[in-house]
Amino acid sequence: MPESGYLADIILPLLTEKLFTYRIPEELIPVAAPGMRVIVQFGQRKFYTGIIKTIHQNSSAEQEYKFITSIPDDKPLVNDYQLKLWDWIADYYMCSLGEVYKAALPSGLKLESESKIIYNQEYENPSTGNARLDTVLEIIRNHSAISISDLSRLTGKKECMSDVKNLLACNAIFLEEKLKETLKPKTERHVLLSELYHEENALNELFEHLNKSPKQKDVLLRYVELSNDDYSAGIPFKTLSATVSPSAINSLIKKNIFLLQVKDPSLENSTAVAKPVSLNPGQEKALHEIKNVFNENKVCLLHGVTSSGKTEIYIHLIQEMLLQGKQVLYLLPEIALTTQIIERLKKVFGERTGIYHSRFSDRERVNVYNNVLSGSEQGNGIVLGVRSSVFLPYSKLGLIIVDEEHENTFKQFDPAPRYHARDVAIVLAGFHKANVLLGTATPSVESWENCRSGKFGLVELKTRFGEIKLPKIVVANIKESKRKKNMKSVFTPTLLDEMEATISAGRQVILFQNRRGYSSFLECEVCGHIPKCKTCDVSLTYHRHTESIICHYCGYTRRVPGKCDQCQDTRITTRGFGTELVSDEIGLMFPHARVARLDLDSSRSVKSYENIIHDFASGKTNVLVGTQMLSKGLDFDNVGLVGILNADQMLNYPDFRAYERSFQLMMQVSGRAGRRAERGKVVIQTSDPANPIIRFVRDNDFQSFYKEQISERQTFNYPPFVRLIRISIRHKELNELIPAASSLSNSMRKIFGNRVLGPQEPIVSRIQSYYIRNILLKIEKKSSFEKARALLRSTIRDFQKENSGTLKILIDVDPA
DNA sequence: AGCACGCCGACT
DNA sequence: GTCGGCGTGCTC
Numbered sequence: 001m002p003e004s005g006y007l008a009d010i011i012l013p014l015l016t017e018k019l020f021t022y023r024i025p026e027e028l029i030p031v032a033a034p035g036m037r038v039i040v041q042f043g044q045r046k047f048y049t050g051i052i053k054t055i056h057q058n059s060s061a062e063q064e065y066k067f068i069t070s071i072p073d074d075k076p077l078v079n080d081y082q083l084k085l086w087d088w089i090a091d092y093y094m095c096s097l098g099e100v101y102k103a104a105l106p107s108g109l110k111l112e113s114e115s116k117i118i119y120n121q122e123y124e125n126p127s128t129g130n131a132r133l134d135t136v137l138e139i140i141r142n143h144s145a146i147s148i149s150d151l152s153r154l155t156g157k158k159e160c161m162s163d164v165k166n167l168l169a170c171n172a173i174f175l176e177e178k179l180k181e182t183l184k185p186k187t188e189r190h191v192l193l194s195e196l197y198h199e200e201n202a203l204n205e206l207f208e209h210l211n212k213s214p215k216q217k218d219v220l221l222r223y224v225e226l227s228n229d230d231y232s233a234g235i236p237f238k239t240l241s242a243t244v245s246p247s248a249i250n251s252l253i254k255k256n257i258f259l260l261q262v263k264d265p266s267l268e269n270s271t272a273v274a275k276p277v278s279l280n281p282g283q284e285k286a287l288h289e290i291k292n293v294f295n296e297n298k299v300c301l302l303h304g305v306t307s308s309g310k311t312e313i314y315i316h317l318i319q320e321m322l323l324q325g326k327q328v329l330y331l332l333p334e335i336a337l338t339t340q341i342i343e344r345l346k347k348v349f350g351e352r353t354g355i356y357h358s359r360f361s362d363r364e365r366v367n368v369y370n371n372v373l374s375g376s377e378q379g380n381g382i383v384l385g386v387r388s389s390v391f392l393p394y395s396k397l398g399l400i401i402v403d404e405e406h407e408n409t410f411k412q413f414d415p416a417p418r419y420h421a422r423d424v425a426i427v428l429a430g431f432h433k434a435n436v437l438l439g440t441a442t443p444s445v446e447s448w449e450n451c452r453s454g455k456f457g458l459v460e461l462k463t464r465f466g467e468i469k470l471p472k473i474v475v476a477n478i479k480e481s482k483r484k485k486n487m488k489s490v491f492t493p494t495l496l497d498e499m500e501a502t503i504s505a506g507r508q509v510i511l512f513q514n515r516r517g518y519s520s521f522l523e524c525e526v527c528g529h530i531p532k533c534k535t536c537d538v539s540l541t542y543h544r545h546t547e548s549i550i551c552h553y554c555g556y557t558r559r560v561p562g563k564c565d566q567c568q569d570t571r572i573t574t575r576g577f578g579t580e581l582v583s584d585e586i587g588l589m590f591p592h593a594r595v596a597r598l599d600l601d602s603s604r605s606v607k608s609y610e611n612i613i614h615d616f617a618s619g620k621t622n623v624l625v626g627t628q629m630l631s632k633g634l635d636f637d638n639v640g641l642v643g644i645l646n647a648d649q650m651l652n653y654p655d656f657r658a659y660e661r662s663f664q665l666m667m668q669v670s671g672r673a674g675r676r677a678e679r680g681k682v683v684i685q686t687s688d689p690a691n692p693i694i695r696f697v698r699d700n701d702f703q704s705f706y707k708e709q710i711s712e713r714q715t716f717n718y719p720p721f722v723r724l725i726r727i728s729i730r731h732k733e734l735n736e737l738i739p740a741a742s743s744l745s746n747s748m749r750k751i752f753g754n755r756v757l758g759p760q761e762p763i764v765s766r767i768q769s770y771y772i773r774n775i776l777l778k779i780e781k782k783s784s785f786e787k788a789r790a791l792l793r794s795t796i797r798d799f800q801k802e803n804s805g806t807l808k809i810l811i812d813v814d815p816a
Numbered sequence: 817a818g819c820a821c822g823c824c825g826a827c828t
Numbered sequence: 829g830t831c832g833g834c835g836t837g838c839t840c
Contacts, residue, residue, distance in 0.1 A: 010840080014817060020840040043819065043839050065840055098817090112817095162832080805836060821836085828830080 007059055008032060008068065010040060010050035011086075013110060014098040019053055023065040032068075035076030035083060037109070039069045047113035047177055051078050051101060077109065077373070079393050081431050088427055094725075094789060094811045095416035103417055104391035106365035113177040116145040117164060123172045136163045137172055145176070190261040191249060192234035193223060197257065206257065215248035223258075234261055277315045277348070286461045287313050290437060293457030299426055299436040301405070301451050303702075304461030305470075306441045306671025311341070313461075314401050315348055317437065318382055322352065326398025326434070327372070328382040329389060331421055333407035334358065336632040339610060342384060349382055356385030356392065369393065387412060387421030390428055397432040400425045404632065405438035405447060406664055408657075411816040418812045441671060442664040445713065446720045448706045471642070471673040471680040473698045474498075478646070479687040489585045490577050495643050495683045496589070502681075503593055503622055507640030511586075511625045512669045513579050514650055516599040517541035520576025522549060524564035530575075531558075531565060537766035542574055543601070544584065554768050582645060583625040590623070598626035631668035640680055642673040647686040651693060654763065656718045657816075659693050663705055666697045717778055719814070723785050725777040725792065726815040729759070730770040730808040740807055741773040744799050751791050752777060770808065789813075 006029050009019040022040050024032050032038075036052050047069065059065070078086075086100045102110070119141045139154050140146055146154075148164065167173045197203045203224075210217040222244050226235050237260075241249060252258040279287060286302065290313070293300040304310045318328045332341070334357075346353050354368040371380040373393040383389050387410050402410070402422045410421040422438065429436045438447055438456070451458040476494040481487045488496055502509050521539035523530050530539045533551035540549035542560070550557045563570045574581075583597045596602075598612050616624045617636055624630070650662040666684065674680020686694055696705040714721050729744060731737035741759035748756045759773040766772060779788045796809060 007840090012817095012839095014839085016817090016839080018840090022840060040840085042817095046818065046839095048817095063840070818839090820838090823833105823835085825833085826831085 005059070006032070006055055006057060007065060008038070008055050009053045010038060011053050011097045011101045012040070012042060012048050012050045013102045015096055016098060017096050019097070020050075021063070021065055022068045024055070025067050028068060028071055031071055031074065033076055035078040035080065036071060037073055037077050038071050039111075041066060041069055045113075045115055045175065045177055049110045049112065053083065053097070077105075077393070079395060081395070081428070082391070082393055084431055085390075085424070085428055089417050089419055089424060091789070093417045093419050093813045094793060095418070099416045103388065103412075103415075106362055106369055108362045108366040109369065114147050116147055116176045116178050117151060117173050118145055118176055120171055120173055133163060133166055137167060140167070140173055145178070189237040190234040191223070191237050191240055191253070192259045192261055193227075193231045194257055194259055195232070198231045213248070213251075215245045216252055219244045219248045219252055277312050277319070279312055279316060280309070282461060282463050283309050283313050286459050287316055289459040290317070293459065294435040296457065299438065299450070299456045300459055301443055301447050301456050302437055302439040302459050302461065303443055304439065304441060306668070308441075308461040308463060310403070310439045310461065311344065314403070314437070314439070315345070317399060317401070318349070321398040322349070322381045324398060326396050327394050328398060329392075329394065329400045329425070330382060330384045331389065331400065331402045331410070331425060332384065332386065333404050333409040333632065334386050335409070335629055336404050336407075338613070340635070345382070345384055352381040354380030354383045354385070356383055356389040358386060358388070387419075390421050390424045394428075394432065397429065397434040399434055400429050400436045402436065402438045403440070405440040406442050406444040407632075408661070408816045411814070413812075413816070416810070418815075420814055420816075423814070442667045445660050445706065445709050449710055449720045452710070469674065469679040470700055471670055471682045473670060473682045473684065473700075475689045475694055475698055476683055476685045477687070477689050478648075478685050488589070490582060490645055491585075491589075492683075492685050495685060498641050498681055498683055499590070499623075499643065502641040503590060505640065508616065508619070508621075508636065508638050509623045509641045509643065510630060510636075510639055510669070510672050511582055511623065511643045511645060512627075512630055513577070513582050513625065513645040514627050514665070515576070515578040516552075516580070516601050516627055517550065517578035518544035518580040518584070519574030519578060521574070522560070522572050523575050524567060524569060525571040525573050526569040527564060527567040529564050529566040531561060535766070535769040536764060538764050541578065544580055553764060579625050579627060583623075586623055586625065593623050594621045595623045595625060596621040598624055598629050600627070600629070628665055630672065631665055636672065639673050642669055642680065642682045644669060644682070644684045647684050647691075647694060648688060651686075651688070651691060656713070656716070660709060663693050663697060666693075670697065717780075720781075722778045722780050723813075724815055725779070725789075726812040727775040727777065727792075727796070728772060728810045728812065729775070730772050730810070731806060732769055732771070734771045736804075736807070737771045737773060740803055741775065743803075744796075745775045747795055747799060748775065748777065748792070751795060752788070755779060
């Protein structure tokens with residue numbers, strides 16, 4: 001006989017596949033609904049914020065249910081579209097709903113409890129009779145409420161739970177669960193002069209009037225000073241009170257001469273200037289074609305060469321959507337979401353623009369989330385964001401723009417869900433019956449194929465803005481220069497001559513080298529030993545400025561060894577080269593040129609990134625050396641030359657996408673050459689000038705590139721003609737891993753036959769002490785991918801049952 | 817993910 | 829012999 005009463009299946013931020021069912025207390029039954037947040041106790045003491053997935057009455061007799069502790073909101077935080085999307089992602093990308101939940105909500109909305117240890121003041125006997133316990137108790141007594149992790153840090157012991165338990169047993173302490181501090185909206189008090197006194201005469205009268213209260217007069221004077229003639233903007237209370245008496249300010253507020261405003265500084269926004277965008281005939285035509293594709297309910301791929309003015313078309317489409325009261329999502333890869341584009345859109349759409357970026361604080365992300373949730377009337381009608389912004393609570397999405405569609409940073413790698421934001425966006429748009437526009441100068445092979453097959457519609461924008469000519473591309477043969485012995489450091493004479501000419505003509509140079517650091521690695525000249533990372537299977541990259549060698553996988557850093565670790569000889573050389581070496585060499589060869597470097601090392605902070613860009617844009621620096629960061633949405637006017645220092649490095653990367661990536665990267669970097677002024681030049685250095693990809697780049701030959709790539713992918717069974725799932729299996733012990741990996745691949749072969757490849761040793765076969773083997777599953781397009789995933793899921797489940805939990809298994813669907 | 821339980825090696 | 833480390837399994 002099932003007990004009556006309502007139950008809720010709750011999504012918790014755990015790795016577990018299953019949901020947990022809680023009983024809804026009587027008084028919460030009227031409020032509880034799917035998508036609402038709940039606070040529940042999980043296990044002995046921990047509290048989590050969960051999300052109600054479903055409400056039902058199917059209680060089972062043998063199951064005990066805990067009650068939901070509380071419901072913090074009065075309406076759902078997650079809407080039905082989102083819940084549907086979470087289900088889709090968990091199923092398609094083969095992860096748990098909890099993992100999707102973790103990725104989907106900003107952490108400010110997922111509060112967790114933390115156990116605090118509290119000293120029992122009533123505890124009579126200060127000694128437990130155990131010396132070590134006494135010292136632990138002393139530490140607890142000296143801290144008012146200490147967390148377990150802090151205690152283990154202070155005692156220097158990893159395991160302090162047993163001590164805590166003992167102390168608990170003799171009543172010396174008790175535990176309290178505290179929800180970590182809720183995000184309070186950040187507020188700033190602003191002081192605003194009443195409008196009555198904005199006018200000159202009235203203000204003078206007021207000054208007269210305040211003659212008797214000199215302190216208040218000071219305040220007014222200071223306000224006038226600070227406001228720069230704009231009395232309506234208001235001054236932060238803090239700023240004003242820095243030099244004048246706060247109590248005098250308060251008296252003025254009481255008299256209603258000053259008004260007090262409470263503002264959230266992160267919501268400060270420029271108001272829309274709302275200039276209508278005018279389009280040139282080419283853009284007009286493209287816009288028309290895009291709409292035709294949308295009318296067929298298809299995804300539209302906008303292939304526009306660099307600086308063909310795609311953004312204006314986006315703005316036009318966004319404006320139309322907003323007029324219809326629909327929401328717009330504008331997705332950009334992380335690196336392309338710069339101040340340049342944000343400012344541009346804010347100018348047009350003002351406070352209706354929400355920015356969702358990982359560099360923004362959690363508070364700001366919570367704000368954007370809530371704004372989108374509140375609907376487009378007063379909330380953000382347009383969201384400009386990185387991949388995770390597909391998770392925001394849209395209720396009436398009309399359009400999704402995926403800019404730089406080909407970018408692989410749209411694919412999340414770690415942790416799960418390993419989703420591709422472009423693909424998720426297409427699914428999300430399907431739920432909302434919204435349109436999708438993919439924009440890029442170098443489409444991904446997948447999207448190109450989707451256009452060829454008729455799944456997507458293709459619109460091309462071929463003319464560059466202002467009739468700027470495509471750059472002239474020259475290929476310089478490194479091999480030949482080496483033979484003739486006329487290489488100077490890493491430069492061929494061709495590149496050097498062009499640099500010389502460009503710099504002396506007062507124009508700028510961009511040099512592209514897709515590797516940071518000084519050299520790739522150090523090598524002992526005597527025994528050939530190469531210093532490697534302790535925990536990862538990679539050689540350490542030499543960084544000259546810090547005189548250190550660094551692991552680019554885990555960040556492990558050590559000083560440059562004075563002598564070889566192996567043979568103790570002091571003759572150690574550097575091999576390969578990175579951006580750091582290139583910029584040093586230029587400093588030597590062109591002593592008058594000002595060189596800057598743009599890579600992960602030089603631009604860790606937003607500020608330094610923007611400074612580097614700004615200095616180059618304003619002509620402060622002449623030469624910019626950088627990694628692929630250079631290729632993303634940066635517009636410079638005076639670049640006369642782009643040099644690609646080593647094309648082979650990218651082309652020879654052992655991955656089926658290496659050619660595609662090289663082509664895209666070279667095309668994108670080349671697009672930086674020659675803007676407003678005359679035609680730019682590009683020099684590509686390579687040892688293999690006959691490589692077809694180099695030819696396609698030189699000839700700007702998209703058609704042949706895609707034709708060749710697509711036939712190659714077809715021949716060798718690679719996406720988009722098959723779907724890939726990569727199963728990565730990891731263990732700290734190699735001799736545990738190898739048999740496990742072959743056992744898993746064998747059981748997979750029983751089901752999938754020769755669709756299973758591997759296990760193979762990846763290029764980086766050990767990361768952070770974990771050895772890695774990969775198994776690849778290729779599912780041809782015509783068979784059911786859904787069924788394949790279900791079979792794989794059960795195979796892995798069975799495998800995990802039979803094997804130890806120390807094996808880590810990670811599944812990557814559509815790996816990048 | 818935590819947290820409890822249980823097994824095993826290192827030291828009082 | 830006990831303490832502390834770590835692997836395993838469970839949590840509504």
